[in-house]
Amino acid sequence: MRSLTHLLVSALTKRPGRTVLLDPHGSITAGDLLSAARGVTTVLQKNGVGEGHRVGLLLERGRDAAAATLGTLLCGASYLPLDTLGPAERVASVLAHASVRAVLTDRSLPALADPVTTTWNGHQFVLDRGNLGTLRPAQHGAEGFLSGTEEDAYVLHTSGSTGLPKGVRVGHSAATSFVTWAQEAFSLRPSDRVAWLAPLGFDLSVLELHAALWAGATVLAVPRKATVFPRDLLAFLERESVSVLYVVPTRLLRLAEVLEGPAPRLTSLRLALFAGEVCPPRPLAKLMAALPWTTFANLYGPTETNVCTCHVLSSPPLEVPPLGRPCPGQVVRVVDAHGRNVEHGEGELWVGGPTLMSGYLGDPEGTERCLVEDPVGTPPGHPRGRLYRTGDRVRRTESGALHFLGRDDCQLKRGGLRCEPGEIEAVLQRHPLVARALVELCAGELLAHVELLRPLPDPGRELRLHAREHLPAAMVPERVLVHAALPLLPNGKVDRLALRGHS
Structure with a gap:
């Protein structure tokens, strides 16, 4: 089994003049991407980064991120994506816990805030379109380090029940197994144009970036605005003639809401993959009826295994796939x-x-x-x-x-992202006036039940602001319900069943 590094280098070497990635700022060929990646390797190696180290990537989707992932792998290190929208304190805790040796970031993103720089003493390098083309590999050792299959390729963080995010270590063998399976299972090929929507820290990006590059396809980095607004995403998919789309069901079904008019839409889309959460059958059936030329498949697998089961839909579903x-x-x-x-x-x-x-x-x-x-x-x-x-x-x-x-437990999914109530509860309980907290999903919204040490003028606003300082947006409760005292079980834990009547 070859390493992920071997796989990507061999794919880019085969077609050096072919455009392999487009982002909102331009395009890059396979040869230029490989050259830029080797330039990143040179920068990292000159600063002591090598085999077994971890490199944080604080980068948006695009050419910089692609060069950074491969450049990190080429020097024998593993890449560790950081949340570009996440609170500085959470980013700092990930950096400290993971013993990250260096961080590659982008000049267009906000600088790492004080909570990060004061708790982490590694190297920080700016990597953006202004200097990507100037990065050149050293004359010697430019090929980098082609990692062994048992070394880590990347580390992805998910919500943790202990109150801190947990890092999932994925080895080269596991990454390569998934990439080669995905390419074969879905017949990814050089003529494909694959949308890249997921952040690097979301495991969907492994298919969108690495499997697409291995297949020789063109990767299309979706602008941030198009990831938020369905009409903008639809316009992007049509303008760029996207043929392969991999998204969480929430985003996929929002496309169904904006498919209007008698004229056919998304005529280039041959494959729509969805994963990360339960997909409601009725809007999915409507979307499949509107796109009869598109193959739809439900993929399942936690970050710890990536995709492990697959169901290709032969007809519009009458029940949950x-x-x-x-x-x-x-x-x-x-x-x-x-x-x-x-x-x-x-x-x-x-x-x-x-x-x-x-x-x-x-x-x-x-x-x-x-x-x-x-x-x-x-x-x-x-x-x-x-x-x-x-x-x-x-x-x-x-x-x-x-x-x-x-x-079997209390874990929640929101937009395909894992949300451990325990992590949200731990953050809320760090507020000086919160005695206890319990979080549940109610009618699609996160509801926080709290017991206060003394009254707050506006507890909902106060605690939501507090949560925003420490948690990603998807984990901030929409509602806060204050109780005089939360019901307890004999073991001293909050009684979740007793609270359901208050939701």
Whole structure:
């Protein structure tokens, strides 16, 4: 198995003159992208970055980010995306926890705020379209370091139940397994034009950027405005003749709302992939009816495994699409409360296979809790005998298809992003006047139940402002409900069931 670095370098070397990426500021050929990446490698190596280190990327989608990811990989380091819209304190905590050696950022983004620079002492380099073309590799060692398959390729952070984001370490072998599978499964090819919507820190970007480059396709970085407003996204997809789209269902179905008029729309779109949350059947059926030439597929997989099941829709659905069947090479078990495999029926979904994460960054105990032995035993040729406990409850039918039933815990999904209530609650409880907090999803909104030490003039506004300083926008509660005292269980924890009547 080749490393992700080998894979990308070989793909870019094959077609050096071909345009492989466009962003709002221009385009770049395969040869120029590889040259810029090697220039990034040279800058990093001159500043002591090498094998086994981690490099933070505070970059928007585009040529700079693509050059930074490959340049980081070429010097043997792993890339760690940082949230360009996230609160400075959260970015600082990620940098400190991950022992990041250097950060590549963009002049157009706000500078790292004081909470970051005062808690992190690494190197910070500005990488933008003003100097991307001037980055040139050193005369010696310009090929960089082609990493081993067991080294980390990247680290993606998800919401953590302990109150801090957790870093998912993905090795080169796992990354390459996913990239090659995606290219083959969806017949990605040089004629494709693939939209890049997801931030680097969202695992959808691995397909949008790396699988597309491996296939020789053209990557189209979507402007920020088009990621917010459905009409702008529709205009972009049509203007750029996008053929492959990979999004969370919320964004996909918003397109259905703006498809107006009798004239055919999105006629170049051959493939629409969606993942990250449950997809309502009615608007999906409407969209499929409007785009009969487009293949639709529901992909499932947490960050810890990337995609592990897939369901290609043969007709507009009448009910929620199933998660589908395991992808080739994936080991999928449905496990009952006693840890026994269930052939047909309900249970928790455990997943293993070639795309499985290496573990959680700096958290061996958390890794051991989530990566468990296969109750059936390790299949012949299986690279690892461990499976990831997803916490998702599923039903496996006699046909082998998996259907999502819900969560075994309190984890939430918003716009495809994982939201651990525990992390939000921990932030709220850091406010000096909050005694206890509990967060739940109610009618599509995050609702925070709080118990105060003393009254606040406007508790909703105060606590939402407090949350915005520490959490991404998707994790800030829309509503705050103040209680004289939160109901408690005998063990001292807040009684979630008792609160549901107040929602």
